[in-house]
Amino acid sequence: MIIIEKPELQKDGKEVLLSTRFQVEGEHNILWYRFSSKFEDYLVTESLDASLVGLLFLGLKTGNDIKLNGPVSARLLYTINHYLIKALCLANNEFKEIKIIADSLNHEDMNLGSTAGTGFSCGVDSFATYFSHSGEHSPFDIKYLTFFNVGSHGDFGGEKARKVYQKRLRSVNTFAEKAGKKVISIDSNLSEILKLNFQKTNTYRSASCILNLQKLFKNYYYASSFPLDQFNLNSVDTSYYDLLNLSMLSTESINFFSSDIYWTRIDKTSFISQFPETYDFLDVCTNLRDEFNSKNCSTCDKCMRTALTLELLGKLHLYKNVFDLDIYQNNKNRYIGKVLGTKKENIFNKDLLRLLLKKRKISLIHYGYYSSYKYKKLKKRIRKVIKKNPNKD
Ligand SMILES: [Zn+2]
Structure with missing residues (x-):
């Protein structure tokens, strides 16, 4: 059994710490979130929604039911018990079907702020959400941008992830x-508590942070990663079924939306490139190392995909301050070979290949790189099989 207590607020200089004591099979631990004290009045201590969603995967992973020693949103308890646990177990056969037990229910709308927010990383998805909601009226207008340290800077947290978080912030x-x-x-x-792959849990980690702020946000936009026609419950990445996750994680006080769900990544890249504000700030890089001259390393797959898309759209020159264009050009043909080799399993590369073909940018050299990519992949697979069966002739 996992037992979760009511959260407590502690002041710590200009910050406040929202801590929740919990135990797993008798072992005690504390889940904490740290905020600026400016938002203290909007932090929820009356309901255990945030810690339930944050620790849900701990229950699914260990097979422990979760008992809440305090109120929880009546809607959230219903949706988790009746829909989400079953869906997450269908999506991941390592998870065990558990039950959430609450000692009381919260039916109140706690919202005071009547405003909206969205997660913001300076990436393509978050810029698209930001600009596609400009001009909205209360309570749909984005007044706040949020930024979390819950796994996107390193799956298992720790000091290294915290440093990357502070740098990106x-x-x-x-x-x-x-x-x-x-x-x-x-x-x-x-x-640090979950010790789980970020992609398997990412939507829930962010929603958990935001459920602490239900008094502020009436609406919260979680930028979609995949378009709606890619909805897929049989994927380890929770983003593939965010339409389900986010509607089920909404409560009496807050609505979550999977924003811009009808757009492909290319649509979004094209959309944001209309806004000069993105030219010096676009940051898509997944490379956590520190030694690059530009904001983006211009070699990792995400950098290459974005830079190539921008080039095909005729906009790359506008982003010369955030990409190292020489490094990108040196790696481009090799990357197009990889796009050809991964078009079946990678939806982004499938769309990108369509654009490359439309612009007539595929040539023989790319098929050379494609063959080399396939050969390297095959060699890697053979080595893996030999490693698994070392004694077989
Ligand atoms: Zn990069």
């Missing part, structure tokens, strides 16, 4: 200042 803060928006940054030890 500086860039988000600079953009927000120019855009006249406020940033709510949330540090947490959730990753």
Whole structure:
């Protein structure tokens, strides 16, 4: 059994710590989230929604039912018990079907802020959500950008991930200042507790942070990663079925939306490239190393995909301050070979190949790189099989 207690607020200088004591099979631990004290009045201590969603995967992973020693949103308890646990077990056969037991229910709408927010990383998806909601009225207008340390800077957290989080946060803060928006940054030890692959749990980690702020946000936009026609429950990445996740994680106080779900990544890249604000701030890089001259390493798959898309759209020159264009050009043909080799399993590359063909940018050299990519992959697979069966002739 996992037992979760009511959260408590502690002041710590200019910050506040929202801590929740919990135990797993008698072993005690604390889940915490750290906020700026400016948002203290909006933090929820009356309901256990945030810690339930944050620790749900701990129950699914260990097969422990979860008992809540305090109120929880009546809607959330119903949706988790009747839909989400079953869906997550269908999506991941390592998870065990568990039950959530609450000692009381919260039927109240706790929202005071009547506003909206969205997660913001300076990436393509978050810029698309930000600009596609400009001009909305209360309570759908984005007043706040959020930024979390719950796994996207390193699956299992720790000091290395925290340093990357702080570095990326500086860039988000600079953009927000120019855009006249406020940033709510949330540090947490959730990753250290879950010790799970980020992609398997990512939507829930972010939703858990935001459920602490239900008094502020009436609406929250979680940028979609995949278009709606790619909805797929048989995927380890929770983003493939965010339409289900987010509607089921909404409560009496807050609505979650999977934003821009009808757009492909190419549509989004094309859309954001209309806005000069993105030219100096676009940050798509997944490379956590520190030694690059530009904001983006211009070699990792995500950098290459974005830069290639921008080039095909005739917009790459506008992003010369965030990509190293020489490094990109040196790697481009090799990357197009990889796009050809992964078009079946990677939806982004499938769309990108369609654009490459439309613009007539595929040539013989790319098929050479394609063959070399396939050969390397086959060699890797053979080595893996030999390693698994070392004694077989
Ligand atoms: Zn990169």
